[in-house]
Amino acid sequence: MFPVLLDLTDRRTVVIGGGAVGARKVSALLAAGAAVCVVDPRSALSLPPDVVHIGEAYRAEHLEGAALAFACATPEVNARVVADAKKRGVWVNAASSPHEGDFTLPAVVRRGEFALAVSTGGASPALARRVRERLEAEYDAAFGEWVRVLAEVRVEVLARVLDEDRRRELLDGFADWSWLERLRTEGAGPVREAMLARL
Numbered sequence: 001m002f003p004v005l006l007d008l009t010d011r012r013t014v015v016i017g018g019g020a021v022g023a024r025k026v027s028a029l030l031a032a033g034a035a036v037c038v039v040d041p042r043s044a045l046s047l048p049p050d051v052v053h054i055g056e057a058y059r060a061e062h063l064e065g066a067a068l069a070f071a072c073a074t075p076e077v078n079a080r081v082v083a084d085a086k087k088r089g090v091w092v093n094a095a096s097s098p099h100e101g102d103f104t105l106p107a108v109v110r111r112g113e114f115a116l117a118v119s120t121g122g123a124s125p126a127l128a129r130r131v132r133e134r135l136e137a138e139y140d141a142a143f144g145e146w147v148r149v150l151a152e153v154r155v156e157v158l159a160r161v162l163d164e165d166r167r168r169e170l171l172d173g174f175a176d177w178s179w180l181e182r183l184r185t186e187g188a189g190p191v192r193e194a195m196l197a198r199l
């Protein structure tokens with residue numbers, strides 16, 4: 001398996017089957033800024049407002065223009081989705097038989113641009129969830145703030161510090177955990193100023 005981070009902003013993604021598993025995929029896709037379409041003949045689905053619901057039984061044409069497809073209906077329907085997607089060169093996630101798809105989903109901790117993804121390769125999704133829960137406590141909101149400040153300060157370092165050794169020394173120094181502790185007590189603004197004062 002090859003871990004990557006995909007930019008799905010405004011890309012068409014199609015989830016076939018809007019049950020419990022499909023709904024999890026929909027939330028993850030919306031969090032990534034994707035354009036999400038759910039194919040499910042059930043009329044009583046409660047989907048988030050930005051999701052397009054196609055209230056039909058799945059047909060291969062639903063995959064048209066999709067960057068990714070998620071087969072989350074019954075195993076029989078999913079098998080068709082996987083075969084059709086492969087024929088069309090659309091990458092597909094297969095909820096009922098993961099190893100037949102092209103990719104699986106990890107459990108994710110998100111803090112702005114910072115992301116931790118946990119996979120057990122299908123060995124134990126329940127364990128992936130527990131590891132995520134542990135990491136969520138450790139990598140809290142303050143950690144996300146730190147990453148945001150680091151992104152802002154890094155732009156300044158790259159623009160203003162031309163000596164490469166000095167740059168590296170500064171950027172490495174700003175990634176020291178002591179800054180996180182300082183951010184917890186003083187807040188993001190003062191930490192940003194303190195970093196910039198070192199340039």
Ligand SMILES: C[C@@]1(CC(=O)O)C2=NC(=C\c3[nH]c(c(CCC(=O)O)c3CC(=O)O)Cc3[nH]c(c(CC(=O)O)c3CCC(=O)O)/C=C3\N/C(=C\2)[C@@H](CCC(=O)O)[C@]3(C)CC(=O)O)/[C@H]1CCC(=O)O
Nearest residue numbers: 024098104105106107119120121122123124125126128129
């Ligand atoms: C990460 C997460 C994201 C997501 O849902 O997409 C995810 N499963 C999550 C939760 C979860 N899923 C299941 C349970 C019940 C307990 C258990 O079975 O352990 C729990 C735990 C819970 O709900 O607490 C049941 C289950 N899952 C799969 C099967 C089919 C099979 O194994 O064949 C079955 C049995 C179906 C059945 O028997 O009916 C398969 C997959 N699930 C994966 C991902 C992929 C591998 C990830 C990995 O191993 O690291 C993979 C391979 C395919 C895929 O990409 O979808 C999400 C974490 C959300 C979070 O962070 O809390």
Ligand SMILES: NC(=O)c1ccc[n+]([C@@H]2O[C@H](COP(=O)([O-])OP(=O)(O)OC[C@H]3O[C@@H](n4cnc5c(N)ncnc54)[C@H](O)[C@@H]3O)[C@@H](O)[C@H]2O)c1
Nearest residue numbers: 017018019020021039040042057058072073074075095096
């Ligand atoms: N990956 C995982 O984490 C995981 C966990 C549990 C179950 N599963 C598997 O995922 C699948 C879905 O599980 P669920 O709990 O969400 O089931 P569910 O019954 O809640 O949802 C399935 C949905 O598929 C829809 N559907 C049925 N036929 C369809 C068709 N022809 N076209 C489009 N949609 C159709 C149904 O209307 C329903 O809304 C199952 O195959 C199950 O084995 C995967």
